[in-house]
Amino acid sequence: MMVTENLQDVLELACEELRKLTGFARVLAYKFDGDWNGQVIAESRDEVTESLLHHHFPASDIPKQARDLYTSNWLRLIPNVDYKPAKIIPEINPITDQQLDLSNSVLRSVSPVHLEYMRNMGQAASMSVSLLKGKQLWGLISCHNPKPLYLKYDVRVASEFVGQMVSAQIVAREESSETDHKLQLKKLYDDLLKNGGSYDAIKGSIEANAATTLGLADAIGAALLIDGELTLLGRTADPKIVRNLLDWVIEKREPIFATQKISAPESMNLDQTYISGILAVSIPRENSTDVVAWFRQTERDQEKWAG
Secondary structure (H helix, E strand, O other), X not given: OXXXXXXXXXXXXXXXXXXXXXOOOEEEEEEEOOOOOEEEEEEEEOOOOOOOOOEXXXXXXXXXXXXXXXXXXXXXXXXXXXXXXXXXXXXXXXXXXXXXXXXXXXXXXXXXXXXXXXXXXXXXXXXXXXXXEOOEEXXXXXXXXXXXXXXXXXXXXXXXXXXXXXXXXXHHHHHHHHXXXXXXXXXXXXXXXXXXXXXXXXHHHHHHOHHHHHHHOXXXXXXXXXXXXXXXXXXXXXXXXXXXXXXXXXXXXXXXXXXXXXXXXXXXXXXXXXXXXXXXXEEEOOOOEEEEEEEEEOOOOOOEEOO
8 A cells, every 4th residue: 555655645645545444524644843733744635624734733732641642542533522421430449549541442531622622623523543653653644524423443443554554654764764864974974084184175075065065954055164264155144154153153062063043142143144053063173173064044934823
């Protein structure tokens, strides 16, 4: 089933196949970022259901407790948003003197807040299938339906299997991408060493591999400060601003310094540049420190938020 060329194809195919398998009106896949916000990156839906493709959902939509449950359970089904929860009698287990742990139970009730969230979205039934990268929650396949929808056991098992297959593809394809990235870095590093380490040699090697140098760090520009001489590559800023920024990095005395948002002094006037993030490698010399730095630009994307 999952024999497509890239992960995007895998996710789109998974959404399409799950919609056919289950009958949900909309099936979407979304990925978490580093702050646990989610972005819809693939979707399959019927002709009358609203699209949520490329929408963003805040981390508060799926709090940590819920994410922990998704990490330990492949599937979560709510067949009817208006179900009536059944009480557990007795509430406290007389043997353990504790409440019954329903973390791994498919019959576990749902938070009233989440049920209200579903109603606000106009959904009467939902199903979530976890996407894991190893033991880390990578994303979810989320299914929605405007009417109650009950799934047979074999359909639920098949849905779990889809999640497991996609998760295996996530691991395989992202690790393959990381391996390719490391090989490119090693080639660039070997080229630098081969050229002897002098300013002219390193500068020539970096300039000869400009596209690779910037692409490896997904950067818009780079800077080399070697033997006190500054060279700029790609899109950076005024040389004086860059020089002050590299001096600021050197003062931190960190062999490798990286940040997505530079918190340098306002006097550097970085707000007048395209620079937002930096990855810098410092190389101590006998009387100075050389620096190779990559810059990322400030992103001003318009994002569609839901939730």
